[in-house]
Each structure stands twice: as C-alpha cells, then as structure tokens.
Amino acid sequence: MGLIEIYQTLQRAYPFPAGWAHGSWPMSRKFHPPGLEVVAGAILTQNVNWNNVEKALERMIQEGLVDVETISRCSRTRLEAAIRSSGFFRQKAQRLKTIARFIADYPGDFYRQVQREQLLTIKGIGPETADSILLYACGQPHFVIDAYTRRIFERYGALARTAGYDDIQDTFESQLPVEISLYQRFHALIVEHAKRTCKKVPLCGECVLREDCVWAADHF
DNA sequence: GGCCAGGCACAGC
DNA sequence: GCTGTGCATGGC
16 A cells, blocks of 8 residues: 555545544634644644643633743743643743744744744754644645654655654655645544554454554554 | 653763 | 653543
C-alpha cells in the first residue's frame, strides 16, 4: 500500500474522525481568534495525551485566558494553575506566554504570514509544534510528523529507522499532492486510527488496513 | 503501582 | 552530530 492508498482506506473507514470536523483541528472556537486555540493545543499536547489537554483548554476558557494579550500578561502562576492537567505545566506556561507575546508583537497578520523558520526560533516550538500551527492555524501545507506518523513511516518508508523529522516529512510531502485539506485530513485520520486500534479497542482482524496496519505486530 | 501519552531543550560526549 | 535526561499529570 502506498501513502495515497492508506489515506483512501482510512478515509473510507473514518469519514468523520471524532472531534476533527472535516479533518480540521479539534476546536471549541472560544479563543480569539479561533486559530489561537490551535497554537495553545499544539503546545499543550507536547508529549501528553489529548485528554489532559482538553481539560487544560477548558480551564483556560473558564479563566478567560483566550487571547494573546491576556495570556502574555497574566501571572505565571495563574496560567500554570489553569493548564496543570496537561503535565509539564511550568515549562508549557512559559512557552504559551512566549508564543502569545510573539503573536501580539508580530508585524503583520501572524495567521497569514508567519514562516516556519520564524516559529522554530521560538523556545518551546519544535518542528512538530510549528507544523501543527502552520497546517491547522495558518493553512500552510506542511505535513505534520508525530509519533503515530513515524510508526506509519517506519513500516512503509525506505529510510532508516533513524531518519530525522525533516527526512520523514520530505518523504510524505514528495509522495502526496500539495493540498492543504489532504494534509489536514490525513494527519487527522492517522490519529483517529491510532486511537481506535489495539490498545483500547482490539479490532485485530477487523482493522481497516489489515496486515498493512502499522500496529500489525500487535494485531496478528 | 508501573507504564504510557500527538515534544522539546539542553548537557555531555 | 548524536544520545540521554528532565519536565509532570491523568488514565488504564
């Protein structure tokens, strides 16, 4: 199975990935602007289960921490308390404040103009966080490589298991049409598939990718 | 009670 | 350059 075929198979299996309406990032739309919720979620989800992140986002909304001025100016302890459930709350609070300040001071429209290299200069923003922001908040075609995607790649890719982020990303981007909605949906589908298989719901023989599933070793 | 979850920065080689 | 380690909570 090539990448496109995997995409099509997942698309047929999960027409509406839970929480990812039309393949877009899960959002309450209670941040201002809505894209800021993607930025916050991308930071809060670093090395942590999304369940923990949802609670943190809800508390940020309750606290009114939904715009860059408030986030960058509130006390660090207040922000830390709000996002405690997302783990690593001290460094994540600092990272949120840093990116909020960056957005507030951005000369121009951050959500339309920010470049990947600019994001990567910000402490706390690595390649995956940057690409999540660019793809889902800014609508720029950067394929997001996360832990789930790596497993897919390791099974199908020709590169060594030690391939770096950029190598894996190049492989996906060179095999797929450069299309924002495709990138968005594909990543959503990979996450959806990961959440549905094996660990919580042992589908095994029912897995839509059958023996090609990245979790095949667990299935069969 | 141990292990894992949609990373990242930084120190030490 | 590459590898190991700290960061911290919640669910199973």
